[in-house]
Amino acid sequence: MTVEFQTSLFDSPDDLDCPDGTGGPDAALGPLGGTVTRHVLTRGAWVDVRPGWVSGSDELFARLVTDVPWHAERRVMWDNEVAVPRLLKFYAEDEPLPDPLLVEARHALDRHYAAELGERFRSAGMCFYRDGRDSVAWHGDTIGRSSTEDTMVAILSLGEARRLSLRPRTGGESISFPVGHGDLLVMGGSCQRTWEHAVLKTARPVGPRISIQFRPYGVR
Template structure:
């Protein structure tokens, strides 16, 4: 399957590497052998970044599938004021509104989520334990699309739905014990472009920003999760939906 569709796309990938560095950041980079993305070498980690790994038509199709809900147009619906997310008739993904308790108060997370994977692989983060829902055809197809890059399968995927630029995720690492040492995390993005930020845990002045577009893929590898935090900040001007899927392996 040809996921990358045109000569112009190849030019766009080539332009990400300038004098052997990723977008003049000082971090060594080179075009991956697949021609679809670049490899970025950062201290204690490695990134693969393809700004348009999937074609626009494929990306449109996946976005519609992941948000499909009987009787609702996802592009027009006011999802932020929807009180029944957990009971709506979504066709493929059982989206839910998770909550966290801090300082004695319970708050909705500023995004919606879903956890899919092998039936014996629950996942706990920020005090929330997610029980996996079974794999379906769209998620299996996306998992298989990552095989040429990652050279491995995944037993779980966390989906986050950012309903607008007001939805976000704060600084964190994906270093939970059940992910094992030096986990490989593969991220697929559909919908609105959003900023993805990385910073060194021991020196927050050391940062890297990568724009995640409709159909992009970002893979984080090596010891990155132990030395770098990442976030998706608020962007008030962004009005549309963005879906992020992070494929991972739960150990044990």
């Protein structure tokens, strides 16, 4: 599979990184620590954001486009079978991840959130949003333990930025974070139970985005 997308200005080659102008810088993780900003929500929920966690992220995006065995799914909704508006791939705990940088990212998340989470991130779900028509509706990741327990879902976004929106389950104003080009967003505390999140359709021209969701065991 090949796609065209608008690269980030921060990932573009320059004279130092690419003297011959043949490609962008290698993808690499930055630090976490004090670079992460926490946004406290209501009812014990919070969201951490680390912009540009992966530098040279467009290179990683391009690798995943071709290396991940993306597939389309159909699901039953309101007695109708409909196409899921994005491509998918789920990597279970015992399934090797498709790129060594994702393994490194999972280890870094394990270290950073060890004291708070108390366990490791295990699985990695992936979504490929091909354009603005691809989306995910309002939901919480409440299959498994997250329906009754606090947990974390760490999302690494590659490709063009899309807005990840959140709203309280009981009603109220929504908030949103534009994430793409190597940004990290982590939903924690009661977020999956007390808030919902979505990537909504948009009519404006947008390029493709890949979302990698790292989750602990028993959370889906």
